[in-house]
Amino acid sequence: MAISALQSLELLERLHAYDGVAPPKREDEGRMQWVGTYLGIAGVPVLVGEGELAEVIETPRVTPIPGTKPWVLGVAAFKGGLLPVLSGDVLFRNRSYTGRVRDYSMVIRRPGLHFAITLSSVQRDLRFPLEDRIMDHPVDPDFARFSLGGFKYRGEFLAVLDIDKLVGDEEISNAAAPRDSLAKGKNDEN
């Protein structure tokens, strides 16, 4: 004779059918997202954040500059001015590179600095939820000091290349070759 649990639930549902209020919708649109460009430098996949990249260009023909460090490929004529072009492979790996021609370069423009770095690959722009950023993932040792965490994309970890760290590095801020190597270079040319 006692009312069953199902009957009780049905009764409750009937009594409150008109009093119920629809739950508020979740606002996913407001989530912060990290936007950047997926590139490859010296065969290492990296992400460059939005606003840090001035442009991606086809690597222009360069004129070598004597007395500069090995990662300075030369200077190129670009949009009516001169653009120093650096080898991404030599800059990060610290050894000479002989391999496939790097067809593309990224242009970086900072106050007082304007140069291009050769790229091993150009992929696409990507967006990631900000909370997905991984800060303690191991990164290629040559890139570790210029990276600032990263994101997982299709099972692969993409390190974020911090351009501010790169341009602030003492090594890159001075492109002149050391004196001993300069002397040898000069002797050969002469």
Add this chain to the structure above:
Amino acid sequence: MKTKIKNGASSFWVIVMTLGIVACLGGVLYTFYMIQEEAGQEGDHRLAAQQMRLLSQQIAANARASAQGDAKTFEDLKSNIGSFTMELGQMQSSGLEGELERINERWTPVIDSSRNLLNASDRVVFLHAVSSELEKNIKPIQSEFAGVVDILRDEQVSSETIVAAQKTLWLTERIARNIEKILAGGAESQAAADEFRTDAADFMRIVDALNNGSRIMGVDKLTDPDAIDAVRTASGLFAVVSTSIEQIAGASPELREAAQAREAIIQNSDALADAVSALEPAIEKMAVAKLGNRSTLMAFFGAPALLSVGLLVAMYRSQRRRVLYTEQGVSAINGALVKIAEGDLTVKVPENNSVTREIAREINASTQRQRELIRNIKTPFAVSKEGIKKIGVSAEGQVEKGRELTRSVADSVAATTEMVRTSEKIKASTGEAATTSERNRQRVAQGYELTKDMSKASADVREAVQETSKSAKRQGELIQSVTAAAEYIQALNTKISVVAINTRIEAEKAGEHGRPFLGIAEAIGDLLREAEEEGRKIISEVRMLQNLSADNLASMENTVGTVVTILEYIERLDSSLEEINAGSSAITSIINSVDDAAGQSASTSRMINAAMDEIRERNLDISEYSESTQIGVKSLMSSMREVAESLSQFKIEQDERDGQVNIADVEDLKQIQSATKIYREEEMQAMEETPDVRASV
């Protein structure tokens, strides 16, 4: 005179014996009757005790089941109480006063509680019916009122009206629950009855207010026809409660008493069952006590039995003496008969035993007559003896010759049969060899044809492979060009990617004005992603095609090498077939020579067969002589049988010395006849079958 006295004594002892047995049977029957009588009373008591125990358990079960409110349960309870009381009354005069007093002591509270329970039975049954009906109707009632509430929500009615309609749902629930509590008769049944009365009144008031409107309650009158109809239906379904509110509420004290009575019955039923169970051992003890009186009955049975045993012993001793005297006379007759059976007819049986005297006289006279008859038969047997001896000697000679001839013919038959068999085997083997040789020759010819076909097919394969190789090379070139195109597409994709990235960068630089370009850049990026994936797939598949094409080329080169190897094998096969052909010719010549040898063997067998025919003719002559001898012996045999029949009239098993010699001669003649018979039927049959075997050669 002595015999008459003995017969009189026997009759006396028989009468005495019969009287003893009759007396014994009388004692047994009396004892049996008395035991049955006592066993019947004990059985009745034991049955009554078991019946009472069963009834006590049924009463407890009825009390438990009465909570379900079934009228039949109360009827059963009443009937079981009556039965128990009756059984208890029947046990009163059984001599078990102590046990019955204990049972009465425990039965009293049970029967009092049962009466209380039976008094409340009508109310319990009624309430249970109401409860069942309401349980059935509660869902439809709630469903109807739920419909009313739904209708009222859509109408402009006061909130009190909706609340009142909703309240009926809970009221019906609580009414049903309280009826159950009243039925259970527990401590809270009075409170449940009061609440039931209030709820039922509330329900009826709400129904009335909904139908007619109530300003005090703030309930509006129903106007919707469906709602009115629903309330009417629900009210009708609730009528089972509404028509008997006071009856249900007033039943509470009575049902409480009924519940207490039920509990009391269940509690006391175990003690009652124990008391009833104690009856059976008491009945058993009473039966054992009565067994002491049965020794008297046993005396009635034992005394005649002892008397009859004594009489039997006396009868046995007198009969034993008579049997020994008779056995002496019989053993004397048996000894004489044994000697007569051995051939000694001069023996005489003693005639001094009164029982066997007449038999001994007859045996002595019989032996006397037998001696005279045997003397008369001796003379003709002496004459027959000489004639039989002569015939026996001549028949013996014939038999010896026949045996020798039979042996030689049998040997010859075996030799020719073996030769014929050997010739047949050789013939069959040469036939099979010829067939095999022919088959081999045909196979060699087929082999020749096959090698030609294989050679031609190999050449075709080589040409086809060469053609395929050319097409594969062309295919490789095409794949190369597709690869180049795919790589160009990939390069284009990268360029587009660069454009998309730069578009985004520029759009960001333009700020708010660059937003449309940002969208365009993202759209290009999405399209590019798809294009890149497809391009990657194309490149990987084209590379797979390249690998497959290379594999095909390698496989074709292998095929060409294999075809060349096959051609070499075909040449070797040619030379092997030539060798096989030469071997087949040699085998054919061997088969021909073996066939000639088989022909010669067959002609030899024919000559032996002719010799066997002659032997057969001679043997037929001998068999004719043998037949004439057999006729003579048969006539002698018939005369001897007649003599034997005349001797058998005298019932003699063995004869004197002369008679034994004659019979031995007759036995010899039988053996001679049987030897001749074996020669004619078996060995001659073998000889007659021999020509058939030769005919097959």
